Amino acid sequence: MAAIELEKIVKNYGSFRAVKGIDLDVRDGEFVAFVGPSGCGKSTLLRMIAGLEEISGGTLKIDGRVVNDLEPKHRDIAMVFQDYALYPHMSVADNIGFGLKMRGMSAGERRRQVEEAADILQITQLLDRKPGQLSGGQRQRVAMGRAIVRRPKVFLFDEPLSNLDAKLRVDMRTQIKRLHSMLKTTMVYVTHDQVEAMTLADRVVILKDGELIQQGAPVDVYTVPETRFVGEFIGSPKMxxxxxxxxxxxxxxxxxxxxxxxxxxxxxxxxxxxxxxxxxxxxxxxxxxxxxxxxxxxxxxxxxxxxxxxxxxxxxxxxxxxxxxxxxxxxxxxxxxxxxxxxxxxxxxxxxxxx
Ligand SMILES: Nc1ncnc2c1ncn2[C@@H]1O[C@H](COP(=O)(O)OP(=O)(O)O)[C@@H](O)[C@H]1O
Ligand SMILES: [Mg+2]
The missing domain is CATH 2.40.50.140 (Nucleic acid-binding proteins)
Structure with missing residues (x-):
């Protein structure tokens, strides 16, 4: 478990400033969603937290410690993407346990942790299958299982449900919310879908053109939008x-x-x-x-x-x-x-x- 602190975080791609000085505190155990139109800098911000993207300016702290220059593997973070690359030749169980094997965990202990994660995600019956024998939603759950067994301090999600059809997306949304209430781990979730952000998060952070426009509990940003943009972006059908x-x-x-x-x-x-x-x-x-x-x-x-x-x-x-x-x-x-x-x-x- 960990808090995340962003102080004046900036990202430049050459002369283009994609993230323009973001200040944000994510509390330990909180579920925060970054939401905004395509290109507003959500993924860039998330990738900087993960350590996959260099930070051009500002300070990033995880658990009170400055991590700007810390390698991703030392940040104790698990990330789930839209495109979840599973190893096609390995069983579901081996896919989930792969990271643990790399860390040298014994087969017995690995099996126990994989089974626990599978139980949380309700995919126990799929453990012996290969990824090719799974539906899109099941594959997404395996990808989440792989993240869960690492017991990270923070989960980062980048539009994990965007490739799924509408009904499955709603089911998976419920799964992710359940996961958060069970694990109580800090989660940061990126989506362009305001309904997903509102339904999942304790707090939504609305971004536009690399800037933080408004943040607050879902009901508060819905009730008191501080700009026309937020008013129209949050709520369906639109204001x-x-x-x-x-x-x-x-x-x-x-x-x-x-x-x-x-x-x-x-x-x-x-x-x-x-x-x-x-x-x-x-x-x-x-x-x-x-x-x-x-x-x-x-x-x-x-x-x-x-x-x-x-x-x-x-x-x-x-x-x-x-x-x-x-x-x-x-x-x-x-x-x-x-x-x-x-x-x-x-x-x-x-x-x-x-x-
Ligand atoms: N590697 C890159 N090089 C140059 N520009 C980039 C790069 N990655 C993202 N950008 C630009 O930064 C902005 C924010 O991108 P991104 O964080 O992916 O947006 P979002 O995830 O909100 O859709 C966009 O204008 C995008 O074109
Ligand atoms: Mg993105």
């Missing part, structure tokens, strides 16, 4: 962001979206300011016309069974509402919606920062 101007109606601050007036509750803003109004699809509520704040026209309906996504038009802006299933919903019909003031997110139109 609606409407261009608006501020005005006053009966002396109260109001967002004017074309003809639509959205009261801003207690928030007080100067008039004639260009802002962005963020509302999540799940926070738009159908209501009687006399209570409506927003009247939209249904454009496209996406029934999901449990609920229906209504992609609507508000003037020339698109707005999606997550609604209870209703057989009377039709494209082209008007829809009256309201939203609680507490569920409205306001961002400055030019900076994108939360107001």
């Amino acid at each position: 609606n962001v409407l261009a608006a101007e501020t005005g006053a109606v009966d002396g109260k601050s109001t967002a004017l979206v074309g003809e639509t007036r959205i009261p801003l509750g207690q928030t007080r803003l100067a008039e004639d300011r260009r802002i962005l109004v963020g509302v999540r699809p799940e926070h738009l509520i159908r209501c009687p016309t006399d209570e409506a704040m927003i009247r939209v026209t249904v454009d496209v309906l996406e029934p999901l069974g449990s609920d229906t996504m209504a992609i609507c038009m508000l003037g020339d802006q698109e707005i999606t509402a997550r609604l209870a299933p209703d057989p009377d919903l039709r494209p082209g019909m008007p829809l009256d919606l309201k939203v609680k003031p507490a569920d409205i997110h306001l961002f400055d139109a030019s900076t994108g920062n939360r107001i």
